[in-house]
Amino acid sequence: xxxxxxxxxxxxxxxxxxxxxxxxxxxxxxxxxxxxxxxxxxxxxxxxxxxxxxxxxxxxxxxxxxxxxxxxxxxxxxxxxxxxxxxxxxxxxxxxxxxxxxxxxxxxxxxxxxxxxxxxxxxxxxxxxxxxxxxxxxxxxxxxxxxxxxxxxxxxxxxxxxxxxxxxxxxxxxxxxxxxxxxxxxxxxxxxxxxxxxxxxxxxxxxxxxxxxxxxxxxxxxxxxxxxxxxxxxxxxxxxxxxxxxxxxxxxxxxxxxxxxxxxxxxxxxxxxxxxxxxxxxxxxxxxxxxxxxxxxxxxxxxxxxxxxxxxxxxxxxxxxxxxxxxxxxxxxxxxxxxxxxxxxxxxxxxxxxxxxxxxxxxxxxxxxxxxxxxxxxxxxx
Amino acid sequence: xxxxxxxxxxxxxxxxxxxxxxxxxxxxxxxxxxxxxxxxxxxxxxxxxxxxxxxxxxxxxxxxxxxxxxxxxxxxxxxxxxxxxxxxxxxxxxxxxxxxxxxxxxxxxxxxxxxxxxxxxxxxxxxxxxxxxxxxxxxxxxxxxxxxxxxxxxxxxxxxxxxxxxxxxxxxxxxxxxxxxxxxxxxxxxxxxxxxxxxxxxxxxxxxxxxxxxxxxxxxxxxxxxxxxxxxxxxxxxxxxxxxxxxxxxxxxxxxxxxxxxxxxxxxxxxxxxxxxxxxxxxxxxxxxxxxxxxxxxxxxxxxxxxxxxxxxxxxxxxxxxxxxxxxxxxxxxxxxxxxxxxxxxxxxx
Numbered sequence: 001x002x003x004x005x006x007x008x009x010x011x012x013x014x015x016x017x018x019x020x021x022x023x024x025x026x027x028x029x030x031x032x033x034x035x036x037x038x039x040x041x042x043x044x045x046x047x048x049x050x051x052x053x054x055x056x057x058x059x060x061x062x063x064x065x066x067x068x069x070x071x072x073x074x075x076x077x078x079x080x081x082x083x084x085x086x087x088x089x090x091x092x093x094x095x096x097x098x099x100x101x102x103x104x105x106x107x108x109x110x111x112x113x114x115x116x117x118x119x120x121x122x123x124x125x126x127x128x129x130x131x132x133x134x135x136x137x138x139x140x141x142x143x144x145x146x147x148x149x150x151x152x153x154x155x156x157x158x159x160x161x162x163x164x165x166x167x168x169x170x171x172x173x174x175x176x177x178x179x180x181x182x183x184x185x186x187x188x189x190x191x192x193x194x195x196x197x198x199x200x201x202x203x204x205x206x207x208x209x210x211x212x213x214x215x216x217x218x219x220x221x222x223x224x225x226x227x228x229x230x231x232x233x234x235x236x237x238x239x240x241x242x243x244x245x246x247x248x249x250x251x252x253x254x255x256x257x258x259x260x261x262x263x264x265x266x267x268x269x270x271x272x273x274x275x276x277x278x279x280x281x282x283x284x285x286x287x288x289x290x291x292x293x294x295x296x297x298x299x300x301x302x303x304x305x306x307x308x309x310x311x312x313x314x315x316x317x318x319x320x321x322x323x324x325x326x327x328x329x330x331x332x333x334x335x336x337x338x339x340x341x342x343x344x345x346x347x348x349x350x351x352x353x354x355x356x357x358x359x360x361x362x363x364x365x366x367x368x369x370x371x372x373x374x375x376x377x378x379x380x381x382x
Numbered sequence: 383x384x385x386x387x388x389x390x391x392x393x394x395x396x397x398x399x400x401x402x403x404x405x406x407x408x409x410x411x412x413x414x415x416x417x418x419x420x421x422x423x424x425x426x427x428x429x430x431x432x433x434x435x436x437x438x439x440x441x442x443x444x445x446x447x448x449x450x451x452x453x454x455x456x457x458x459x460x461x462x463x464x465x466x467x468x469x470x471x472x473x474x475x476x477x478x479x480x481x482x483x484x485x486x487x488x489x490x491x492x493x494x495x496x497x498x499x500x501x502x503x504x505x506x507x508x509x510x511x512x513x514x515x516x517x518x519x520x521x522x523x524x525x526x527x528x529x530x531x532x533x534x535x536x537x538x539x540x541x542x543x544x545x546x547x548x549x550x551x552x553x554x555x556x557x558x559x560x561x562x563x564x565x566x567x568x569x570x571x572x573x574x575x576x577x578x579x580x581x582x583x584x585x586x587x588x589x590x591x592x593x594x595x596x597x598x599x600x601x602x603x604x605x606x607x608x609x610x611x612x613x614x615x616x617x618x619x620x621x622x623x624x625x626x627x628x629x630x631x632x633x634x635x636x637x638x639x640x641x642x643x644x645x646x647x648x649x650x651x652x653x654x655x656x657x658x659x660x661x662x663x664x665x666x667x668x669x670x671x672x673x674x675x676x677x678x679x680x681x682x683x684x685x686x687x688x689x690x691x692x693x694x695x696x697x698x699x700x701x702x703x704x705x706x707x708x709x710x711x712x713x714x715x716x717x718x719x720x721x722x723x724x725x726x727x728x729x730x731x732x
Binding site for chain 1: 664
């Protein structure tokens with residue numbers, strides 16, 4: 001059913017993208033036209049991009065909204081009707097979007113309430129009247145952040161997508177919290193927010209490895225920039241840092257397989273990923289697959305060997321280095337049409353070594369501007 | 383006509399210019415003779431290479447020492463790789479906060495400091511069995527010895543510094559996060575031969591492959607250490623260190639992200655490093671809470687300054703090292719390990 005809605009949408013020349021209005025997502029992708037322009041890539045015949053913004057929420061509450069459950073019947077104090085129903089409506093998956101972008105930071109920046117008797121979740125009420133506050137006090141308790149619950153919520157969100165090929169991107173959160181020096185906390189004290197953030201990012205990473213979620217590593221991006229300047233408060237980043245996040249988010253999104261397919265880029269380049277800053281130029285040691293062939297998610301594709309990687313960036317103290325070998329692993333299914341670099345040849349991070357298509361029937365023309373086939377890396381011997 | 387103070391000033395200036403010349407000459411000599419980063423480094427590398435070729439142990443250490451002062455002798459002993467060496471940078475800061483003699487030493491290197499290797503030194507294998515292995519792999523003389531658990535330490539090659547108490551012991555999780563060790567097939571003991579030569583092209587390193595064949599015939603690779611095993615090992619190590627030395631223990635964590643990584647989609651990579659480092663950070667934060675020791679949060683400090691100049695997760699830039707040193711000095715001051723004189727306390731208060 002969902003796929004059909006998308007199918008007709010594409011036929012009509014429109015695809016839907018859903019963004020939550022969380023500060024980090026809004027800051028990186030909220031600028032009018034940015035995402036749509038990048039997705040269409042200047043192709044006038046490409047589908048129009050319709051962007052819808054939904055209220056951001058902690059992932060367990062967002063999943064409750066995606067579940068589309070019936071609104072419980074309760075006697076509400078006056079003025080809380082809209083707030084109450086909003087906890088069950090506004091599903092980010094409604095209308096079969098192509099892409100949903102959510103934020104993990106809501107987990108440490110927002111408070112979620114749980115109904116004492118019925119167990120459903122609700123957002124906090126801003127500036128309640130005394131009557132409303134009393135009713136809230138009687139009916140609800142604070143639902144503390146449970147990272148295991150967040151992991152389970154991601155798994156449920158994934159299952160709610162069903163067979164629909166919706167792509168979900170989640171922003172994780174910077175573990176650097178300004179004004180907090182949390183290296184040591186004693187038993188009985190409150191857990192520092194930075195530790196909570198680390199645990200949240202861990203839960204997101206773990207869930208992403210088994211679901212359709214792709215993670216935009218805000219923690220790394222803020223760290224690259226200098227988290228001391230990039231992070232204004234938990235989940236809020238400086239304007240300049242947002243610009244860097246925007247670029248990385250757009251690069252990630254255009255490479256997502258379903259996005260590539262809908263925008264007519266079903267030919268993908270197999271490129272050499274960069275494992276870290278030391279790994280620039282290396283040698284393609286061995287292909288583990290023989291093109292043309294189908295590749296499955298998790299298949300080993302090829303090995304790269306970096307000789308004499310530097311232990312430091314400071315070249316004046318370059319002490320020589322050691323070798324590093326790593327295996328590039330497919331992260332999605334695809335069809336390896338051809339390899340363009342043979343064994344024993346020199347390669348560099350970002351260079352193309354092969355062409356991957358959706359299936360055997362797709363021609364391998366139009367590699368120019370094609371998306372990158374998603375891969376992971378595994379360091380040999382670890 | 384000149385008075386006595388003018389004469390003193392003249393003499394002082396002459397001495398000063400003499401010293402400047404001396405410094406310049408030494409600097410020029412260093413530049414001329416150095417191959418990679420200074421005479422000292424060059425000499426040390428040459429000495430280590432000679433020791434390695436002769437099958438003798440290589441001494442690796444970085445030390446800050448101040449012998450003067452009337453108060454208590456304070457010894458800080460670090461065991462680990464490149465990251466642990468940053469603690470030596472806290473020397474000048476602690477000198478201003480501690481009245482008595484002070485020695486901060488970072489010993490060993492990453493291949494000696496995985497927690498299971500340290501635990502192994504509590505019940506070391508028979509020296510007759512390990513002698514040949516040590517010689518063949520160029521392991522340091524104390525590789526199988528319980529150096530960490532000794533009550534005091536000396537600084538090799540530094541005559542006159544004497545013995546220092548282990549008031550503080552600094553450990554790091556970096557070796558557990560990243561190193562691989564090998565088990566002797568017959569006798570069961572563990573070694574980490576250093577990694578660099580196993581990962582390098584053997585024909586370049588050895589000229590022939592007999593050493594590799596010998597290694598492969600006698601050792602088998604073990605899997606990466608699990609977070610649970612690492613935590614259990616550290617619990618035992620810290621208990622033993624406290625029992626035998628009474629030292630105050632500090633553990634350093636590592637940067638959790640990969641600098642410059644563009645592998646955005648890490649799914650299905652076997653135990654991605656980022657995930658592993660986050661798990662370690664999490665587990666050791668709670669171990670610190672449980673066993674009452676501070677975790678020096680290197681992850682936070684490196685991220686705070688920015689990691690764009692970093693080559694990898696365990697080698698830090700000069701500004702990052704400075705910040706880590708400052709934080710380390712702060713941790714020791716807060717813990718009351720340093721003993722400031724009345725004047726020093728007044729300066730700090732002001």
